[in-house]
Amino acid sequence: MKDPKPKSVALAALAPAAKPRSLPSKTATARSRGARKPKSAYTRAEVEEIFRRFSVQRPEPKGELNYLNPFTLVVAVALSAQATDVGVNKATKGLFAVADTPEKMLALGEDAVREHIRTIGLYRNKAKNVIALSARLVEAFGGEVPRDREGLVTLPGVGRKTANVVLSMAFGQATIAVDTHIFRIANRIGLAPGKTPDQVEDHLVRVIPDHYLYHAHHWLILHGRYTCKARRPECEHCVIADLCKAAEKTNTIPAPLVALPPQVF
Numbered sequence: 001m002k003d004p005k006p007k008s009v010a011l012a013a014l015a016p017a018a019k020p021r022s023l024p025s026k027t028a029t030a031r032s033r034g035a036r037k038p039k040s041a042y043t044r045a046e047v048e049e050i051f052r053r054f055s056v057q058r059p060e061p062k063g064e065l066n067y068l069n070p071f072t073l074v075v076a077v078a079l080s081a082q083a084t085d086v087g088v089n090k091a092t093k094g095l096f097a098v099a100d101t102p103e104k105m106l107a108l109g110e111d112a113v114r115e116h117i118r119t120i121g122l123y124r125n126k127a128k129n130v131i132a133l134s135a136r137l138v139e140a141f142g143g144e145v146p147r148d149r150e151g152l153v154t155l156p157g158v159g160r161k162t163a164n165v166v167l168s169m170a171f172g173q174a175t176i177a178v179d180t181h182i183f184r185i186a187n188r189i190g191l192a193p194g195k196t197p198d199q200v201e202d203h204l205v206r207v208i209p210d211h212y213l214y215h216a217h218h219w220l221i222l223h224g225r226y227t228c229k230a231r232r233p234e235c236e237h238c239v240i241a242d243l244c245k246a247a248e249k250t251n252t253i254p255a256p257l258v259a260l261p262p263q264v265f
Contacts, residue, residue: 081126168217
């Protein structure tokens with residue numbers, strides 16, 4: 001006679017099967033992750049001091065692209081993708097001398113535009129975009145550059161970053177155009193961390209005091225270009241070195257102790 005099964009096993013066999021544990025869907029997980037926005041490493045008082053120093057260092061910061069009017073600014077900024085401002089300025093000096101309006105650019109033609117900008121990276125595709133955006137301006141906007149982001153981003157070769165630069169430099173609107181310098185600095189020093197340029201832009205708009213917002217774009221770009229460089233930040237020349245909380249500082253000035261509670265913004 002075989003030994004009867006243990007009572008616990010017999011009861012388990014009679015019990016209904018346990019329902020599988022439900023796991024959150026990928027969509028729900030992504031949504032919950034997206035809800036947790038990274039925090040700035042600085043208090044409001046520290047951010048105020050950072051931008052106060054930038055304002056003293058460069059009271060009237062200006063972009064380094066040369067342009068004659070809103071149209072030539074749109075073209076210059078569109079051409080500056082993956083190119084230096086110095087290189088763009090050399091290429092557009094002759095171009096803008098003969099074509100400073102959408103109508104003149106269309107009359108010049110794609111082949112001639114290509115010859116003017118051939119020293120710039122991706123010049124063939126950029127020449128096509130210059131002609132296409134000129135045609136769009138004439139057909140949809142009467143040859144005038146739109147003064148809103150929604151209209152600007154409909155132009156071929158114009159994305160959110162370019163639109164923000166134009167709104168700021170041509171029309172005096174307080175915008176933040178997140179280029180590689182600003183994206184690097186915002187994350188490197190913990191000012192406005194974000195995984196994408198749009199996230200960094202949104203974060204910077206929230207943390208920068210309103211009275212510094214108009215010039216903030218140029219302050220951050222120039223700081224990244226000449227001081228907080230990609231390969232080696234020159235902390236010894238930095239006006240915010242004692243406030244900076246970056247992990248990769250290249251001098252011995254320590255980050256300050258946070259006297260106020262961490263700022264949530």
